[in-house]
Amino acid sequence: TRILSDEGLELRAVDRDEMARIDPALEPVKEQFAGAVFAPTDGSGDARVFTVNLARYCRERLGVKFRFNTEVTGFATSGDRVTGVTTKDGVVSGDEFVMSLGVFSPFLATKLGASLPIYPIKGYSVTLPLDGHNNPPTIGGVDEDNLVAYARFGDRIRATATAEFAGYDRSHKPADFTYMLGVMRKLFPDGANYDKPSYWAGLRPMTPEGTPIFGRGRYRNLMFNTGHGHMGWTMSAGSARIAADLIAGRRPAIDLTGMTLST
Numbered sequence: 001t002r003i004l005s006d007e008g009l010e011l012r013a014v015d016r017d018e019m020a021r022i023d024p025a026l027e028p029v030k031e032q033f034a035g036a037v038f039a040p041t042d043g044s045g046d047a048r049v050f051t052v053n054l055a056r057y058c059r060e061r062l063g064v065k066f067r068f069n070t071e072v073t074g075f076a077t078s079g080d081r082v083t084g085v086t087t088k089d090g091v092v093s094g095d096e097f098v099m100s101l102g103v104f105s106p107f108l109a110t111k112l113g114a115s116l117p118i119y120p121i122k123g124y125s126v127t128l129p130l131d132g133h134n135n136p137p138t139i140g141g142v143d144e145d146n147l148v149a150y151a152r153f154g155d156r157i158r159a160t161a162t163a164e165f166a167g168y169d170r171s172h173k174p175a176d177f178t179y180m181l182g183v184m185r186k187l188f189p190d191g192a193n194y195d196k197p198s199y200w201a202g203l204r205p206m207t208p209e210g211t212p213i214f215g216r217g218r219y220r221n222l223m224f225n226t227g228h229g230h231m232g233w234t235m236s237a238g239s240a241r242i243a244a245d246l247i248a249g250r251r252p253a254i255d256l257t258g259m260t261l262s263t
Contacts, residue, residue: 001037009039009041009042010039010040010041011037011038011039012037012038012039012040013035013036013037013038014035014036014037014038015034015035016030016031016033016034016035016036017030018035018038019033019035019036019038022036022038022139023137023138023139023141024135024138025135025136025137025138025188025191026137026187028135028189028190029186029187029188029189032186036141042140043140044139044140044151044152044153045153046153047232047233050233067087067089067092070087070088070089071087071088072085072086072087072101072108073086073087073088074086074108074111075108075111075112075222076091076093077112077219080218080219080220081219081220081221082097082112082219082221082222085097095221096221096222096223096247097221097222097223098222098223098224098225098243098247099222099223099224099225099226100225100226101226102203102205102226102232103118103119103120103168103203103204103205105118105205105224105226105227106118109217109224112217112218112219112222113217113218114217114218114224114261116213116224116226116227116261117207117208117213117227118205118206118207118213118226118227119165119205119206119207120166120167120168120203120204120205120206121163121164121165121203121204121206121229121230122162122163122164122165122166122169122170122201122202122203122204123160123161123162123163123164123201123202123203123204123230124160124161124162124172124176124177124180124199124200124201125158125159125160125161125199125200125201125202126158126159126177126180126181126184126197126198126199126200127153127156127157127158127197127198127200128156128157128158128159128184128191128192128193128194128196128197128198129155129156129192129193129196130155130156130157130191130192130193131192131193131196133190133191133192133193134190135188135189135190135191136152136157136188136191136192137150137152137157137187137188137191138152139152140152143183143187146161146179146180146183147161147162148160148161148180148183148184149161150184150187156192157184157188157191157192159180159181159183159184160180161179161180161183162176162179162180163204168203170201170202170203171201172199172200172201174197174199176199176201177197177199181194181197204229204230204232205226205227205228205229205232206227206229206230207227207229209258210229211227211258211259212225212226212227212228212229212235212239212259213225213226213227213259213260213261214239214242214243214246214252214256214259214260215246215256215259215260215261216246216260216261217261223243223246223247224260224261225239225240225242225243241253242254242256
């Protein structure tokens with residue numbers, strides 16, 4: 001917490017009674033806690049809603065063209081420049097390129113002579129409808145003892161957990177979610193309809209240090225902006241600013257030592 005506080009995040013240690021006042025859903029189970037750490041300025045949201053609306057804004061206001069369901073197969077290059085991205089539908093030309101392909105970035109980076117230390121780490125989430133239940137959480141939180149995070153999305157609650165080495169396998173079965181559902185039932189026994197879970201599993205693009213990769217490789221007009229692990233949406237705006245600054249020749253707002261291929 002010291003590092004986060006030094007970087008400007010407001011954190012406050014609270015006892016169990018204040019914790020329950022902050023989120024009344026914890027009142028029935030507060031005796032299980034010694035207290036909590038509360039971040040008043042922290043928050044949560046729906047990444048899909050954000051992304052869909054951002055894409056619409058970019059199309060309508062900025063004239064951005066999106067090519068969905070388009071498989072990238074490689075690159076066209078000339079000297080130390082990338083001249084285009086090759087796809088199943090032809091070549092897409094451009095002046096500047098940014099690689100942000102999550103766990104699949106290493107596959108295409110090798111075609112440009114770059115080795116990206118990005119590995120798929122499997123994570124699971126379960127989404128539960130409220131369905132009229134009377135005591136759902138009002139704010140998101142993390143159970144640090146059990147490593148389960150949860151957030152409220154309108155009439156739903158989502159819980160996430162687990163970090164698993166499983167290659168590129170995204171399959172899942174109900175038994176994979178037994179542990180996190182047990183934690184949620186213990187925290188919020190009347191918080192949601194636990195009989196109607198929606199299961200999901202995905203891959204986090206992790207690096208050994210947990211930090212993303214920026215900068216250029218051997219091609220001076222291709223920028224890396226990838227490897228954000230489980231913090232992709234959290235770091236998306238700041239990472240986009242860094243990439244834009246590097247492309248424009250501006251000095252980024254933070255020190256990128258250890259976050260580029262050359263350092």
